[in-house]
Amino acid sequence: DAGVTQSPTHLIKTRGQQVTLRCSPKSGHDTVSWYQQALGQGPQFIFQYYEEEERQRGNFPDRFSGHQFPNYSSELNVNALLLGDSALYLCASSSEGAGNTIYFGEGSWLTVV
Amino acid sequence: ELKVEQNPLFLxxxxxxxxxxxxxxxxxxDRLYWYRQDPGKSLESLFVLLSNGAVKQEGRLMASLDTKARLSTLHITAAVHDLSATYFCAVKGMNRDDKIIFGKGTRLHILP
Incomplete structure (x- = not known):
């Protein structure tokens, strides 16, 4: 049973560019949340998707957008990249009907230069 | 707004x-999580605590929850070097759509 998978694992972008990160949740999970973790900090909640809709959103600008597909996989898009967007982006997978544990993927390391 | 504070931040x-x-x-x-993170790695789930007085143990780690005091503890017994990591607690509010908020983490360094 594959856990939460994310791609790419590492990427480098230039300021002003756009990036798309991808996540496949754990089998049986229907809810995907995205977090940004800057170096030395705790994860910050970006948004959560359930049934292909954004259910909750953290304090992130509109440059951060997402999508969930019918197979529950998800994408995080960030436009007009800033240096401060450099961070580890974590995808979390969960389901109300599949226990209380939230599983995290290995993350995507984004460096903006 | 839900705020989560951990202490100490470094140990x-x-x-x-x-x-x-x-x-x-x-x-x-109604829900509190403990996670472990090794340098350069993702978050590993340790415990999920759901009710007042809940206590869970795994090896040398034991977590407890006091919902009345709004306090959870992670106790380390007879620490070993392999437990060196950063430990995060995360809390979810009572409403179904409430976000999960993480603390800043406790960086634990165990000296041999």
């Missing part, structure tokens, strides 16, 4: 000693 301790990490949160919650 250096000798092998064989006991210590406790504290997690305080500001509003009513």
């Amino acid at each position: 250096s301790m000798q092998e064989g000693k006991n210590y406790t990490i504290y997690c305080n949160y500001s509003t009513t919650s």
Whole structure:
């Protein structure tokens, strides 16, 4: 049973560019949340998707957008990249009907230069 | 707005000693999580605590929850070097759509 998978694992972008990160949740999970973790900090909640809709959103600008597909996989898009967007982006997978544990993927390391 | 505070933020301790990490949160919650993170790695789930008085143990780690005090503790017994990592608590509010908020983490360094 594959856990939460994310791609790419590492990427480098230039300021002003756009990036798309991808996540496949754990089998049986229907809810995907995205977090940004800057170096030395705790994860910050970006948004959560359930049934292909954004259910909750953290304090992130509109440059951060997402999508969930019918197979529950998800994408995080960030436009007009800033240096401060450099961070580890974590995808979390969960389901109300599949226990209380939230599983995290290995993350995507984004460096903006 | 839900706030989560951990202390200490950094802890250096000798092998064989006991210590406790504290997690305080500001509003009513029905779910509290503890995670471990090794450098450059993702988050590993340790415990999920759901009710007042809940206690869970795994090896040298034991977590407890006091919902009335809005406090969770992660107790380390007879620490070993392999437990060196950063430990996060995370809290979810009572409403179904409430976000999960993480603390800043406790960086634990266990000296051999």
